[in-house]
Amino acid sequence: MPDLHLGLAGVGRIGAMHAANIATTAGVARLTLADVDAGRAGTVAASLTGGTAEVRATDGVESLLRSGIDGLVIASGTAAHPELIRAGVDAGIPVLCEKPVAPDVASSLPVLEHVAARGGVVRIGHQRRHDAGYREAKRAFDAGELGWLHAVRAVTCDAAPPPVAFIATSGGLFRDCSVHDFDVLRWITGREVVEVWARGSNNGDPEIGRVGDVDSALAVCTLDDGTLAVVTASRYNGAGHDVRLELQGSRGTLLVGMDDAMAVRSAEAGVSFPAGPAHTTFAERFAAAYRAEVAAFVALVEGTGEDDLCRPEDAVAASRVADAAQDSLVKGVPVQVEPLA
Structure with missing residues (x-):
């Protein structure tokens, strides 16, 4: 089983849940967290010491992207989604972003164009597809x-x-x-x-x-x-x-x-x-679906399994x-x- 290093941007309510799920997902050896509140990222990382993955916090998204991650999960506020999706694509790594792509459709379309132009691998978190x-x-x-x-x-x-x-x-x-x-x-x-x-x-x-x-x-x-x-x-x-x-x-x-x-x-x-x-x-209600969604993203990063995550065009x-x-x-x-x- 590959030993993946995943990054997570945003550890608020949904992000903390994703962190706990990622830390116990088969195939993930390391998880690095980043948040606009560095103290919160550190607190969440410290709470996950009992998982199967090594979890640590870093001081920001730029540092996160320089840490050698194999895939990026985005659970930040919606306004930050476009910039983070572009950053992940430009880093050449697969991205799983919580819905939506952007605050509205008009600001989503340039993101779709950016992803397509660079051949990026981006999926959007619509967890009901995994329920x-x-x-x-x-x-x-x-x-x-x-x-x-x-x-x-x-x-x-x-x-x-x-x-x-x-x-x-x-x-x-x-x-x-x-x-x-x-x-x-x-x-x-x-x-x-x-x-x-x-x-x-x-x-x-x-x-x-x-x-x-x-x-x-x-x-x-x-x-x-x-x-x-x-x-x-x-x-x-x-x-x-x-x-x-x-x-x-x-x-x-x-x-x-x-x-x-x-x-x-x-x-x-x-x-x-x-x-x-x-x-x-x-x-x-969707605890199992969120875990299945993360597992599907891990399989996507590994290049194994069926890619049935929501594509950004469908999310938009x-x-x-x-x-x-x-x-x-x-x-x-x-x-x-x-x-x-």
Whole structure:
């Protein structure tokens, strides 16, 4: 098994989780961390001394890139993604970057051009593609077991909102949360979203509205074959972290996320499913998927296994749908989704 040296830029909430996963992934011998807060990088590195990889912190991204890493994982703030992706590509190493490529589609396109011009290997972290339930849904649909789809319903609901300071810079609920649903819509169905009609509401903290966002939203999406998909999201789901996907087909219906940790309860007498307790965070709900995503990136760096990570063009296409949903939310009318050239 190769002894890889991976680098991780950004060790905030998601970055610290990635660090813990990388440090215990087969094939990784060394992990070097960098963060705008060097003290935080050192603290995270010190907390991972029990893993199978040697973990250390360095004083910045330039030092990280000079440390001889074989691959770069980016989990920094969104605004830093374009610069870090370019730096990794220019260093000639594979890159795995948390979604999105950039804060908006317009600033993503030059990044795609840079990657293509230099033949870079870049993948984007859409972890649901590595969740067992979503993968089974894709397999079943591709195998024809569901027939043709007449309706798709996707749900992403957080148990409680993040800090308002984060929401103010998140780009909006559709870009922050629903972009995952837009990605799996395209990935599973193989179709493009051509129109979005969105609505939103604010019944929770009024500060969310004051920073220009909504706490709950719904988008009706029309796919290029006429299939209808409904995507819902909320910051206030007291039952728990609820992420589901329902595929209703001419031959059968399949529901992703229907397990004993599902954040719902039945109104029917004598029904004890789900037994609970419900998931409370995205990190808990997708813990196995995040580990599988890192393992897939390690295989990509090694040049082994199937490369089924999300490509940057697909990530930007999902972001384009999120942009259209946000635009529809503001304008109150259906918005056409322009195809990605």
